[in-house]
Amino acid sequence: MATERQERTIQEVKDSDPVCDAQTGLKFVHVEADQAVAYITRLRDVQGYTHLVFFTAIDYIEDSIFRLTYMVHNYASRQDLGVQVDIPRHGTTMESIHHLWPHAATYQRELKEMFGIDFPGSPGLDDSFILEGWTGIPPMRREFDTKLYSEQTYFPRPGRVTHDTTAYMKEKLYPSEAETW
């Protein structure tokens, strides 16, 4: 059963068909997290946004939020609509949309792995997608430091020496002039 708030959102959607920028054919709308799936369902079933183009997240660590972006496309009006939902970064859970588009489960599986966002009920959510056996923090979160990770994980091969290129080439090319440097 839709809550009163969800009903109100659905009514708002009914009243205002999102109009995209005439030049780019693109528009972004912000929706509250608890109304997002009802809104997207209506976009798909009533307003003709039948194609889920992609589903991803943006990490705004300074505001402690993830901004989920569902990009949907309407083939009749040739418009793209980005539905954006802000959810808190900690204890992150979002309603799944795999019942609307089966391939959304893949996007949600990736978001779980890369951002740590949970989508209860989404098929195969906990199966590793790209990172097999990963135990660290989800790597697409802003606090994951790629440079620090590579310094801790990988190390220079022994037996290799790093030279200062200018000095090294001088020594190699003009050894007789070494005293004049």
Add this chain to the structure above:
Amino acid sequence: MVETVKHDPRSKFPPVDATSGKSVYNLQSGKYMKVWQGPQHPGITGNMSLELTVCGDEVIDCKTHVGYLHRGFEKLMERRRYIQCFPLVCRICVPEPDFNEYLFAEGAEELAGIEIPEKARWYRALTLEMARLASFLMWIGGQAAAFGMGTIGQWTVTMRDYVLDLFEELSGGRIYHMYIIPGGVRADLPAGFALRVEQTLAQIGKVLDDVELALMYNAVFKKRAMGLGVITPSMVDEYGITGPNARGSGIQRDIRKDNPYLVYDQLEFSIVTETGGDAYARTWVRLRETRQSIDLIRQMLEKMPTSGPFFQKLPNVLHWKIPAGQTYKKAECTRGEYGFFMVSDGTELPRRIYVRGPSYTHAVTLMEKLAINVNIADTAGLMVSLHTYPPEIER
């Protein structure tokens, strides 16, 4: 003991778990066997693997595994200036890297409010169409080779090499061209380039005639490709299918027509469709689109302006701050809708760049569905017929 839905013991398919919806089978029973196809190129499409469960020689369950080519492009780009991202993006897709360059440049230009010269728009379209042609030629080779006709693959891969020669002349690079850069393109066309393009196109046209005769009317190919991996029109929106995979099922959709970019609204072409929905129909679509690419390149060479600037000067790119904003740019690559979602927070580094590759849906969810009931010998052919490319799944 798991509770399963009603199951006929005579069926070759194993019972299905009532809770998870997954198949339940006992590999010790001798009836089922697991076969791993890949990750070493199951049908020349790049490194990913298919975990196939077979009963006899028929696939009854398929699970895809990706991650062999993950290089963290999206994460790396969050820590680089816009111009430093540029050499990274083309590496997301080897057969047609130009789409990455174009979409990245277009996104950055839109956010920064930069207009590029008319000539650069034509040069960009020419490069993209040449990339499409090279990618299609490689694909035809893969599709034929997956059904045991490697000779056809050698013909078309040779032709692709001639296109790469043209790219080398144009940009200095055969695979990664880095020709389309923010602000326009990197160089003017070399003298006599149009003539050499025309010579190559004429050569490719002749080979395509041979390919059509040798492949499309070949009894073995017809027998194996017809009815393989049928995509029904109702599946197209359900699974987010785009490009030739959708057009092979009779769906008239092409971004070059529906949301024209660059100069496509000034060119004459129609959307190629077939109605079969199977691997054979998709092959027809791609073969005809290859010819269409040749025609479009000829039209561009004829119509493009011969004078004027090809580059709009940018601010100092090492300190280039792009105003806060977000955009989504898309284009029709050989596999379908390719897109870049770019978010800027007004600093010198991008906040988020998301790459939407068509293989994301085609190679994972769709492949897992279509592989069921396919003969194990045809899975490579099925995968190539979807024209998937794993690096754009993993980014």
